[in-house]
Amino acid sequence: MKETKHKMHKPHFIHDIRIGIGDMCKITGVTGRQLRYWEERGYIKSLADEKNSVRKYSWEMLYKVGSIKVFIDEGYTLAKAVEKSELREKEMAIIRKFMAANMHGVEITDEEKLYGQLDLGQCEGKKIYGVVDENGSHLEFGEG
């Protein structure tokens, strides 16, 4: 896989995505003025080229800006919105860790309605299932 012709411009992963400030504005509804201010305050960061250059944002920043924007629209101040956004992200990281370690399978029970049963492994000899059905979701014990 040699790239002798044109380097760059071939993102293979979502993590390679780079978003300009204009697109960031269109996608999130946050103004360029706000984005520059948020960066100045250290709430977000753009990809470190030298300063005074054109800002590029990562996928993570797109996500974070969108998240902050939601909280702002709910009436939180910028500082509180950032706080909630960052707390949410940390909580989600823990949830992902837990799920990665304990999700042993998913059985789909209704493809239309997206109901199913999560195999969450065992505890004290009993199987644990997370059930999503017409009643919402709940936990169930199964036979060892």
Added chain:
DNA sequence: TTTCTAACA
């Protein structure tokens, strides 16, 4: 045309 910083009728 877009984005940059700095500053303010």
Added chain:
DNA sequence: TGTTAGGA
């Protein structure tokens, strides 16, 4: 926060 000037 909006907006504008003046460059890059």
